Amino acid sequence: MTRPIVYNIALGVFVCTTVLTIVSILTPHWVSYSVTADTGSTFTKYIGLHKSCSSVDDPICRPFPNDDDCRDDQFFCSMWRSSGFLISFATIVELATLITFLVVMAGGKYKRESGWKLIGCFLLADAAVEFASIGIMAYIFDTDSQFSIPGWSLDWSWVLCTVSASVSILLAAGLATSAWLLPPEDDYEYLEDPIDS
Template sequence: MAGFSLVPGGRGANYTGMLTRSIVFSIALFVFLAGTGLTIAAIIIPNWISYTTTTFPVYEECEGKGRYFCSMWRSVGFLMSLAVVLEGMTIAAFAILLAGGKQRREAGWGVLAILTVVAAFVQASGLALIAYLYENDDRFFAGWFLDKSWSMSTASAVFEFLCAAAITAAALVLPSEGGYELIPDAHIGII
C-alpha cells in the first residue's frame, strides 16, 4: 500500500500544504460569525412562535396559572442572551488563536471547540424549551407556528456544532503547520 503524508516530501515536522489549521479556523470563524448574526437577528426580530394577529405573552397571562408559562418564556430569553455572550467569548477566542501563531493554535483548539459547543448547547436548550412550550402549552392551538426567529436560531446552533466538529477534526487530523519551532531547552524543559 502506498504511503500517504500531508507533509511535502514526506519528511520533517512542518506542514505547508493547502489546508492548514489557520485556514480551517478562519473558515470556521466566518461560519460562526454567520451563526452569531442569525442569533442576534432572531433576538431582534422576536418572531419565535406566531399566529395571524396575536402577540404574546401579554401581562394579564403572566398572573396566576399563567406564571409558569411566563417563567419558562423568560428562561428562553435568558438562554438566548447567554448564548450571545458565549458567542462573543468564542469570537474573541477565534481572534486570539488566529492572531497568536502556530503554538497557540496547537494548544488552544480545545478551548475554542469547547466554547463553541457550549454556545451551541445553550442556544439549543433555549430552542428546545420553545419547542416544548409550543407542543405542550394549551395556548398554542391549530394555526400557531414556529416562526423566523426559531428557524434562524436553529440554523445558528447547527452552524456552531459544525464549527466545533471542523475545529476538532482539523486539530486531530492535520499535521503541524509550517513556521517557527521551539528550540529544545533542557534547562527549562521546553521541547
C-alpha cells in the same frame, strides 16, 4: 494541526451564526398565528422573546409577556422568560468565542496547535445553551393551551436559532477533525543548499 485558513473559515462562519442568533432575539417571529376570515381579511400575530405584534392591535407591538399575560399562567411566563434569558446568555458565550478565536489566531503556531480545544469547548457551550432555549420554546409550543388552536406554528426566528446552534456543533467538529488530520504547519521554508548547486 489546525491551519490559519481553517480558523479563518471557521471564524467567518461563526460570525454569521452569531448574527443569526442576534436576529432571532430582535425579531418577534418565534411563534406565529395566521388565519384568513371568510371576508378575505387575514389576522396575524407574531410572538418573539420580548414582544408580541398583532395585525389588529394598536400599537401593533407590545412587550411580551406582560403582567396581563402572566396573571393566569405563571409557569408559561417563567418558561418563556427563561428561554429569552438563555438566548441572551448564548450571545455572551458567542462574544467570548469570538474573542477566543482572535486570541488563538493572533497567538502564533503554538496557540493554533492547541487553541482549537478551547474554541471547541466554547462552541459546544454555545450550542448547549441555544438548544436548551429552543427546547423550552418547543415544549411551550407543544403543551400550552393557547397554542393548541390551529394556525399557530414555530416561526423563522426559532429556525434561525436552531441553525445557529447546529452550525456551532459542526464548527467544533470541523476544528477537531482538522487538528487530527492535517499535518503540522511549518513556519519557514527550506532553502536550497548553495554548496550542492
